Amino acid sequence: MSDTLALLVSAPDRPGVLYQVAEAIFRHGGNVTYVSTVRSADPGRAEIQIEIAEAADPYQLLSELRALEVVDTVNEVPPFQAVFGKRVIVIGGGAQVGMVAQGAIAEADRHNIRGERISVDTIALVGEQQLAEAVRATARLHRAQVLVLAGALMGGEITGAVREIQRAGIIVVSLSMAGSVTEAADLVVTDPLEAGVMAVMLIADTARFSIDKVRGRRF
């Protein structure tokens, strides 16, 4: 499903595990794209999920990692891209934010049933600074591809944050609302359900709907 090698590394909870694992991966020409510590049932134990791209010889790398003294076990797991896939991020508040999510989830269901993997991740927030911070953080989220802004008034620092994440390749859909954010958005959609549906269609390989054909439009 992907060229990413995803590993669950289990080790005693001591500092330096990641450093030694990363060193071994580096020697194999692998590129670490994701690492996260994992909740462990055992407090004395550290588990980390590591995703690696471009490892020259995954089997050789695996056996070398297993031989590390700091490591107990290394198991292959499905990469998050294969399980949760691309992410639609929905940010906003009030009645609109849930309706956008509703539309996006119903549409994602229809695509995922045909083999896609699209998640819809929502944070309900208010306040210019909080919203701007969340918009900016979207570009740093693993697997995020499109953002939908769901509110009645957004502008100022939020609009600046929108322009920033567009430069990093995130598509931004905005509800039709007051404030300057609609001027910066790639697409403005009046109906919240429709905004969620369109956001999913924009990133689904199973849909024929490209931002290049609708950029700057209002629906």
Add this chain to the structure above:
Amino acid sequence: MSDTLALLVSAPDRPGVLYQVAEAIFRHGGNVTYVSTVRSADPGRAEIQIEIAEAADPYQLLSELRALEVVDTVNEVPPFQAVFGKRVIVIGGGAQVGMVAQGAIAEADRHNIRGERISVDTIALVGEQQLAEAVRATARLHRAQVLVLAGALMGGEITGAVREIQRAGIIVVSLSMAGSVTEAADLVVTDPLEAGVMAVMLIADTARFSIDKVRGRRF
């Protein structure tokens, strides 16, 4: 807001950046809890978000990282826990999955407005194996705390996956449905909206609703 130091490290796209950064963090006694490569506008550039717990002297660590030859810039950013917070994960399909999300998002909005940070992350999926894989992966997701299963029939391998993630500390809420999954769930809720609301209340510091008081109950 937290003891986590989150850094955005920008470097030329060459192997070994993470290894050298992790080595410096290790020397400072820091514990890397999260790493993710970030979309960059510039293909020759690698940006990674690194989150570090327990760094003895964050300012000293910062200046040492900035002095690394492989690194161009290191900027402090808000940790994901401060922006997107705790995660409610909703997995399932059809009409129910969107309604669970709807309830959870409306409830998260009410808590976030009082200073909480709770996200609602949804993947619409069908099929025993796909569902079991997603349930299992929930325990490996950064910041995930509670899972809601939204469907009409779940059992078999899914039930086994539920028991696994409960051992890792994830609370599992299930809709009232056919199949053995309701026997394993911590809580069974008939109405999808209510299931989403309760899932948020279970993890909100601003709510008085503890799984210990309702474990095994049906509503």
